[in-house]
Amino acid sequence: MTETSLYILQQLINGLTIGSTYALIAIGYTMVYGIIGMINFAHGEVYMIGTYTAFITIVGLLTMGVGSLPIILLLALITAIIISSTYGYAIERVAYRPLRGGPRLIPLITAIGMSIFLQNYIRLAQGSRDLAMPALISGGIEFGDPAVFEVSISWMQLIIWGITLISMTSLAMFISRSRLGRACRACAQDRGMTNLLGIDTNRIIALTFVIGAALAAVAGVLLGLYYGIINPYIGFMAGLKAFTAAVLGGIGSIPGAMLGGLILGVTEALTAAFFPSEYKDVVAFSLLVLILLFRPTGLLGKPEVEKV
Amino acid sequence: MLRLDNVSTFYGKIQALHNVSLEVNQGEILTLIGANGAGKTTLMMTICGDPRAQSGHIEFDGQPIQQMNTSDIMRMGMAVVPEGRRIFSGMTVEENLFMGSFFRSKDEAEEQLEHVLELFPRLKERYSQRGGTMSGGEQQMLAIGRALMSKPRLLLLDEPSLGLAPIIIQQIFEIIEKLREEGVTIFLVEQNAHQALKIADRGYVLENGHIVMSGTGNALLNDDSVRKAYLGG
Ligand SMILES: Nc1ncnc2c1ncn2[C@@H]1O[C@H](COP(=O)(O)OP(=O)(O)O)[C@@H](O)[C@H]1O
Ligand SMILES: [Mg+2]
Numbered sequence: 001m002t003e004t005s006l007y008i009l010q011q012l013i014n015g016l017t018i019g020s021t022y023a024l025i026a027i028g029y030t031m032v033y034g035i036i037g038m039i040n041f042a043h044g045e046v047y048m049i050g051t052y053t054a055f056i057t058i059v060g061l062l063t064m065g066v067g068s069l070p071i072i073l074l075l076a077l078i079t080a081i082i083i084s085s086t087y088g089y090a091i092e093r094v095a096y097r098p099l100r101g102g103p104r105l106i107p108l109i110t111a112i113g114m115s116i117f118l119q120n121y122i123r124l125a126q127g128s129r130d131l132a133m134p135a136l137i138s139g140g141i142e143f144g145d146p147a148v149f150e151v152s153i154s155w156m157q158l159i160i161w162g163i164t165l166i167s168m169t170s171l172a173m174f175i176s177r178s179r180l181g182r183a184c185r186a187c188a189q190d191r192g193m194t195n196l197l198g199i200d201t202n203r204i205i206a207l208t209f210v211i212g213a214a215l216a217a218v219a220g221v222l223l224g225l226y227y228g229i230i231n232p233y234i235g236f237m238a239g240l241k242a243f244t245a246a247v248l249g250g251i252g253s254i255p256g257a258m259l260g261g262l263i264l265g266v267t268e269a270l271t272a273a274f275f276p277s278e279y280k281d282v283v284a285f286s287l288l289v290l291i292l293l294f295r296p297t298g299l300l301g302k303p304e305v306e307k308v
Numbered sequence: 309m310l311r312l313d314n315v316s317t318f319y320g321k322i323q324a325l326h327n328v329s330l331e332v333n334q335g336e337i338l339t340l341i342g343a344n345g346a347g348k349t350t351l352m353m354t355i356c357g358d359p360r361a362q363s364g365h366i367e368f369d370g371q372p373i374q375q376m377n378t379s380d381i382m383r384m385g386m387a388v389v390p391e392g393r394r395i396f397s398g399m400t401v402e403e404n405l406f407m408g409s410f411f412r413s414k415d416e417a418e419e420q421l422e423h424v425l426e427l428f429p430r431l432k433e434r435y436s437q438r439g440g441t442m443s444g445g446e447q448q449m450l451a452i453g454r455a456l457m458s459k460p461r462l463l464l465l466d467e468p469s470l471g472l473a474p475i476i477i478q479q480i481f482e483i484i485e486k487l488r489e490e491g492v493t494i495f496l497v498e499q500n501a502h503q504a505l506k507i508a509d510r511g512y513v514l515e516n517g518h519i520v521m522s523g524t525g526n527a528l529l530n531d532d533s534v535r536k537a538y539l540g541g
Contacts, residue, residue: 179406179410182399182403182406182407183407183410185396185398185399186396186399186407189396189397189398189399190394190396192358192394193390193394193396194407195358195377195378195379195382196356196358196378196382196388196390196394197382197387197407197408197410197454197458198379198380198382198383198410198411198458199379199407199410199411200377200379200380201379
């Protein structure tokens with residue numbers, strides 16, 4: 001293979017890695033939108049809180065002398081999921097639920113306020129400087145021609161793919177097979193009717209916030225370890241990208257969020273391959289604009305149904 | 309069994325129900341007839357708590373329900389087949405039915421499923437098909453089947469015959485009578501006044517949000533003003 005094609009292959013690998021984490025975060029936007037027609041702009045902060053939780057857990061465990069990588073990773077995931085889900089639940093309960101049924105602009109503004117609040121809250125609690133996530137996982141596999149270009153897949157990338165795959169599969173099974181997953185789908189289609197069947201839809205809505213937050217927390221742990229640097233502002237860009245991915249795939253559609261995340265990640269990586277890397281955000285958001293112009297419902301979205 | 313006392317409901321400033329009082333007795337078929345826009349759907353939905361009655365009392369089994377949440381009301385033993393059916397079009401017949409028994413135990417649901425499929429063999433044939441791909445009549449059967457899955461004692465039906473072919477309407481009305489024989493109390497809202505009054509024990513007439521008349525099904529069928537207004541002379 002030529003140098004260029006190996007290089008492109010490398011960027012594809014990198015793009016799929018970032019893309020999977022966008023997809024994980026995007027699920028939260030898309031599920032919440034699908035069920036209550038609102039954009040939860042504080043979702044990026046829930047992701048960021050997941051990263052911080054993982055950081056604290058990992059540093060704590062290392063300090064206590066725990067050396068087993070699987071145990072550290074597992075505990076980081078568990079604590080991040082618990083804390084982020086709690087935030088996701090609390091945000092919905094405190095900030096959004098009381099406003100439900102009012103004009104649509106109000107929860108949107110509240111969400112932006114919530115996002116700013118959480119960002120500053122973490123900034124005050126943890127400081128605004130960059131923190132270095134302990135490098136837990138290094139190395140990987142390399143292939144290609146050392147004389148031309150060596151393509152590498154790091155263990156961390158494989159772990160990201162693996163955990164994303166497990167999370168997405170579990171989510172898909174939950175939504176399509178379980179009783180509560182069915183209620184989520186029913187609620188997304190006709191919340192009033194779901195209520196009329198004796199189902200407390202407030203609980204279903206809370207559940208979607210919790211699921212979205214849990215998946216964002218998983219992304220937070222993975223991306224924190226992948227990039228190695230965290231600060232209270234990482235939620236903003238990650239949230240924006242994941243939101244773009246959700247819209248790209250068709251907001252409200254779960255497979256759409258998965259697809260949108262991957263496409264966005266790959267597009268960014270390929271852009272970074274041929275242009276100065278600052279252009280990758282420009283291209284990402286241009287892609288969004290193009291999709292919205294030519295296919296306003298996104299790739300897998302259904303035509304807008306009026307939410308009541 | 310169900311009792312409304314001076315119930316008024318508003319949409320914003322517009323009053324849709326004016327001091328409505330009515331009663332549904334255990335074991336009967338009660339029908340509410342009225343022209344389009346009279347407030348029939350509003351009345352039925354007010355019972356379900358959405359929209360909420362602004363004033364008056366609603367009692368189910370002697371318990372006041374006008375302040376309760378819709379989902380809590382619907383767990384007390386009533387189920388609704390709403391206007392426009394509102395089945396979950398992206399879900400299969402099976403999934404739609406099990407949504408109806410969401411708060412029942414698995415055993416109760418399985419048992420009731422058998423019964424529903426017996427009542428509607430058509431649903432059995434279409435069991436794995438998506439709701440949205442079925443004909444209007446089949447969707448109506450699904451909506452009724454879904455409501456029955458919770459094993460309700462009181463079934464609220466909002467214009468189940470709307471937009472259906474006469475032969476299907478006939479089937480639906482037969483099912484309603486059959487359900488009553490099984491002991492399910494029926495509250496039937498209809499514009500199809502003739503057929504509704506024929507099977508009903510009692511009926512009420514709603515006009516512009518007011519109850520203007522009530523009586524046995526037969527009495528209303530033979531009443532001159534009802535004949536003029538709702539039965540085409
Ligand atoms: N969601 C709503 N918002 C405002 N007005 C409504 C709403 N639903 C119904 N109405 C009004 O309330 C009145 C009664 O409507 P409805 O209960 O649907 O009558 P029916 O079922 O007898 O046709 C109508 O004038 C209708 O325009
Ligand atoms: Mg109506």
